[in-house]
Amino acid sequence: MATVTLDEVRKVFAGKPPTVALEGLDLQIEDGEMLILVGPSGCGKTTALRCVAGLEKPTSGRILIGEHEVQELPPRKRDVAMVFQNYALYPYLTVYKNLAFGLKEHKVPRPEVDRRVREMSAILGLDALLGRRPAQLSGGQSQRVAMGRALVREPHVFLLDEPLSNLDAKLRGQMRAEILQLQRRIGVTSLYVTHDQAEAMTLGDRIAVINAGRLLQLGTPEDVFRRPVSLFVAAFMGTPSMNLLRGEVAGGVLRAGSVELHAGGAPDGPVVLGFRPEALLPARSAAGLPQLEMTVDVVEELGNETLVYGEVPGEVASVEIDPTLPPPLPGSRARVAARLQGFTDVHSGEALPLGLRTDALHVFDAATGAALAVEAEAAPTS
Ligand SMILES: Nc1ncnc2c1ncn2[C@@H]1O[C@H](COP(=O)(O)OP(=O)(O)OP(=O)(O)O)[C@@H](O)[C@H]1O
Ligand SMILES: [Mg+2]
Numbered sequence: 001m002a003t004v005t006l007d008e009v010r011k012v013f014a015g016k017p018p019t020v021a022l023e024g025l026d027l028q029i030e031d032g033e034m035l036i037l038v039g040p041s042g043c044g045k046t047t048a049l050r051c052v053a054g055l056e057k058p059t060s061g062r063i064l065i066g067e068h069e070v071q072e073l074p075p076r077k078r079d080v081a082m083v084f085q086n087y088a089l090y091p092y093l094t095v096y097k098n099l100a101f102g103l104k105e106h107k108v109p110r111p112e113v114d115r116r117v118r119e120m121s122a123i124l125g126l127d128a129l130l131g132r133r134p135a136q137l138s139g140g141q142s143q144r145v146a147m148g149r150a151l152v153r154e155p156h157v158f159l160l161d162e163p164l165s166n167l168d169a170k171l172r173g174q175m176r177a178e179i180l181q182l183q184r185r186i187g188v189t190s191l192y193v194t195h196d197q198a199e200a201m202t203l204g205d206r207i208a209v210i211n212a213g214r215l216l217q218l219g220t221p222e223d224v225f226r227r228p229v230s231l232f233v234a235a236f237m238g239t240p241s242m243n244l245l246r247g248e249v250a251g252g253v254l255r256a257g258s259v260e261l262h263a264g265g266a267p268d269g270p271v272v273l274g275f276r277p278e279a280l281l282p283a284r285s286a287a288g289l290p291q292l293e294m295t296v297d298v299v300e301e302l303g304n305e306t307l308v309y310g311e312v313p314g315e316v317a318s319v320e321i322d323p324t325l326p327p328p329l330p331g332s333r334a335r336v337a338a339r340l341q342g343f344t345d346v347h348s349g350e351a352l353p354l355g356l357r358t359d360a361l362h363v364f365d366a367a368t369g370a371a372l373a374v375e376a377e378a379a380p381t382s
Helices: 045-053 095-105 110-124 139-151 169-186 197-203 221-226 231-236
Strands: 004-013 019-029 034-038 060-065 080-083 157-161 189-193 206-211 214-219 243-250 253-256 259-264 269-275 280-282 291-301 305-313 333-341 351-356 361-365 375-378
Touching: 004 045, 019 045, 019 060, 019 189, 019 214, 034 045, 034 197, 045 080, 045 157, 045 189, 080 139, 095 110, 095 139, 110 139, 110 169, 139 157, 139 169, 169 197, 197 221, 206 221, 206 231, 214 221, 214 231, 231 243, 231 269, 231 361, 243 259, 243 333, 253 269, 280 333, 291 333
Parallel strands: 034 189, 034 206, 080 157, 157 189
Antiparallel strands: 004 019, 004 060, 206 214, 243 253, 243 269, 253 259, 259 375, 269 361, 280 351, 291 305, 291 351, 305 333
């Protein structure tokens, strides 16, 4: 096994104008670690993986596997295996032969090929399918074969580019658990790209959030979710997204819409107040907390929880993450989401009193987007 280091990796694709896909990316994946790479579409995730695999050559910067610089080596000399979203199995070969294919290419002796194929097949639960062809497999089974084909080579580094995105939600959840078990069992250093928040939060030892070819934050799932370093990371992680209201700090008091708080440590000036949907509580269980009233428009009862969307006084702070989404409505009402426990008797059109958990607030500098260290406390109602 080995660590993987990206040192100031820059990748510019020629063209008019040229595209800067990676802008000096620094990243270190520990030996045996599962590192998740997330970021908006086009931010350079696939390019980063392809550079590690040797399918793209960085314009500048170094890539190390263990102690060895590999950026000049061809893919087959790197001991890296990659699974893509659109993995293609060889349609005319059986599962067994699909698994064995890469080993034969590498001139592994036949008994050793057989041993490794059977071992991988047992790990992945493919024993009963070894004689089938890809057309006779379900989506999840094909995905397992694709992973097996990559791992049977016993690579030092395993790269996965949205490997589950073609599967339906339930199967994705099941495969997620399998991948985690498999990765733990084999202990291969892995870099995993996903758009799926649940995958990122549950699979990763650590998560790297990148945007525009740069690393924004690298930390445990808890770090990036609970202690985002910037407005962008805060808005990117979590579904529904963190609620963000424009506010102002004056003399240690933060006002954002109808919310008023003591914000110890915050410098005077414009800020953005962030709170996740789960930081909003029904007012009856939120005595002593800052209150705000939501005019409910959509209620989604999900069984174990209810998502309530509506408007509160204030102005939404917009963070451009997905340029295809409509911008927030202008005016003095802000759309926010609340996540409440279980079923509720909340209905569209109602005024819903909510309390805001002060231990789960985030305050960002409105100009730079940097997270500010703030001790929030409910302001006594005057
Ligand atoms: N071969 C190429 N030639 C020119 N530009 C490219 C090439 N490959 C990628 N790009 C550009 O580089 C940028 C990063 O692309 P990349 O595929 O790494 O994004 P991504 O983060 O994987 O996005 P997605 O989430 O949509 O898969 C994009 O602007 C893309 O258009
Ligand atoms: Mg991609």
